[in-house]
Amino acid sequence: MIFDCSTLSASTLYPLLAGTVVPRPIAWVSTVDATGRSNLAPFSFFQLVSDAPPTLMISVNRKADGQAKDTSVNVQATQQLIVHLVSPSQLALMNASAANFATGASEIDALQIPTVAATMVKPPRLADSVVSFECELVSLTPYPADQPSCDIILAKVLCLHIDDALLGPDHRLKHDQIDWLYRLGGQWYGHSQQQDNFQLARPASAEAALAAAAN
Numbered sequence: 421m422i423f424d425c426s427t428l429s430a431s432t433l434y435p436l437l438a439g440t441v442v443p444r445p446i447a448w449v450s451t452v453d454a455t456g457r458s459n460l461a462p463f464s465f466f467q468l469v470s471d472a473p474p475t476l477m478i479s480v481n482r483k484a485d486g487q488a489k490d491t492s493v494n495v496q497a498t499q500q501l502i503v504h505l506v507s508p509s510q511l512a513l514m515n516a517s518a519a520n521f522a523t524g525a526s527e528i529d530a531l532q533i534p535t536v537a538a539t540m541v542k543p544p545r546l547a548d549s550v551v552s553f554e555c556e557l558v559s560l561t562p563y564p565a566d567q568p569s570c571d572i573i574l575a576k577v578l579c580l581h582i583d584d585a586l587l588g589p590d591h592r593l594k595h596d597q598i599d600w601l602y603r604l605g606g607q608w609y610g611h612s613q614q615q616d617n618f619q620l621a622r623p624a625s626a627e628a629a630l631a632a633a634a635n
Contacts, residue, residue: 430569438464439605443612446601447478448504448514450535450543451494453524458535458544459490460517460527462506464603465570474577476503476553479563481570490523492560492571499557500541501575504549506601508611514601540578550583 425433438444447466451459465479480492488496495501506514517527528535528544535544541554555575562568586594599613623629 435605438603442604443602443610446506446514446603447476448506448510448517448546448549449478449491450502450504450528450546451491451500452498452543453490453494454497456542457524458526458528459494460531460533460546461489461491462514462518463491466503469574475558476555476575476577478503478573478575479570480573482568486568488562488571492573495557495573495575496560498542500543501555501557501573502538502541502543502545502552503555503575504546504552507548507550508599508601510548511601511609539581545581549581550586552581553577554579554581 423433423436444464445466447463449461449463453459463478463480465481467477469475469477480489482488491501513531513533516531517533519527521527521530527533534547536547538545538554541556545552545554553575555577558574558576559572560574561572563570563572582593586597588594596613596617599611601609601611604610623632
C-alpha cells in the first residue's frame, strides 16, 4: 500500500512514521530557564549527527496550540542543556516526566529525582544517569518555517559522563554492558541489551563485500 504524504494529516502520518523509523534512542533533557528553574523531558526524535564537532540533534514537537515547549524556550534563553540516556531502571521516572506539568514547574523537584551539579553547564545532571552529555546550543530552528510543528535543536557536546562500569581498562566501551531504553511505535518500548545482539565488521573493500555477498 502506498501512502501519499501530501494527502494525509499529521495525526495520520505520525504513527506510520514513528512506528517504522525504529528503534529511536531517548534523550532525557534537563534545562533551566532564565531564572534558574529546572525542567526535564524525554524526546525520541533524537540522534548523533556529527563527531567533528560532536553534535546531537533533538526535535522537540510544539504544543497543540503551536507554542514552543519549555525545553525549547529554556535552551533558547540559556543556550545550554544536558542530554541523558535512559536505562531500563529509569523507565517509570522517564515516563512520569513526560506528563503535562505546568509551565515553569520542575519535573525534577516534583518527582524528587536526585541530581548533581554539572561540570560545564548550568542545568542539573541526573545523579543516576550512567551516560550524559553536557551541551551548548548550536542552533534552534523552528520547522517548517511558515507554521512550525517542532523545534530542531543542534547541540554541541562539551563533555560526556560515562559510568566507569561501562568502560574497559583502555577506556573503550563495553558494548555488551550497555542497555538503553528505546522508543518503538505507539506505546511500545524496548531496550538495547538483547540475547541476539551480534557483532559485524564492515567489509575491508568492495571486492570483499562482493565475495561475502556471493556466499
